[in-house]
Amino acid sequence: MSSSSDSFLQKTSEELSYLVQHPELYHATLVAEAGRELRRRGVALPHPQGAEPAAAASVSAAHAYEEPASSSLGRWWPAGLIAAAVAGLAWWGLRDSTATSTAVAAKPVSTEPIVLEAVKTDRMPDFEAETARQVATTRRQLSAQDRADTTATGRYSRMARRYWLAENAAAYLTKQAAGKKVPEVFPGQVTIALERITWFMKAKAYNQALTPAMEEHLQLMQQGLVLRRNSLKNLKTRYETYGETYLDRDLNRADFEASDIGGELLGQPSKRAPMQGKISDL
Helix, strand or coil, X not given: CCCHHHHHHCCCHHHHHHHHHCHHHCCHHHHHHHHXXXXXXXXXXXXXXXXXCHHHHHHHXXXXXXXXXXXXXXXXXXXXXXXXXXXXXXXXXXHHHHHHHHHHHHCCCCCCCCCCCCCCCCCCCCCHHXXXXXXXXXXXXXXXXXXXXXXXXXXXXXXXXXXXXXXXXXXXXXXXXXXXXXXXXXXXXXXXXXXXXXXXXXXXXXXXXXXXXXHHXXXXXXXXXXXXXXXXXXXXXXXXXXXXCCCCHHHXXXXXXXXXXXXXXXXXXXXXXXXCCCHHHC
């Protein structure tokens, strides 16, 4: 099982930059770790989206106004206006001091302790620990003969990691969409899950030189992620159009079949009917 730090070594600089640019979608520890890895690689840290460099604002403010040279009269008349304003405010304050003091004295002082309210966050988990366990279990489903090919097994394990990171995120968001309320960051989280699915699909397009059993398992993974991808796109469109999400019969069926594929990869018996047609037609 690899640690969370080791997982960053396998990520591209673009993926790490995406974490740094979207701190509102990830845990602060992950964002900090991604930043450290980028610095280690010598890559400039990107600014979070919507943030403006404070230094630029300070320089602009410093040069936005240059005081022109003025005569002695020009230097002293603002001070006279300020003195007059202060005198007026002092008179106004003295006039209302009695009423203000009475109001303050009449206000009861609360003796109850201050209650600190917890702020609920809607960050999506990174699923790293869960994925590591699932990859190990998925690898154990291979025969001893398949595992003897260590090169193929290593490639298969990396593909399995991509699959489980995408599957876990998609299953989490689907369950969230079936609830009574989804967070405002739901569309952004769906985008992240779809990017993870694409990450798997791009690697699947290449010949991994795996054993037949491994290739069969990759086909199952692809089938499950195709179902997840279509469902997430549907849910994102519903949320952006109507401000709500729900699972109809087709989405419930897709969720069942995708979850069943994940269970089969972990060695559990399948409960779904065989798929008809080609996966490319989905």
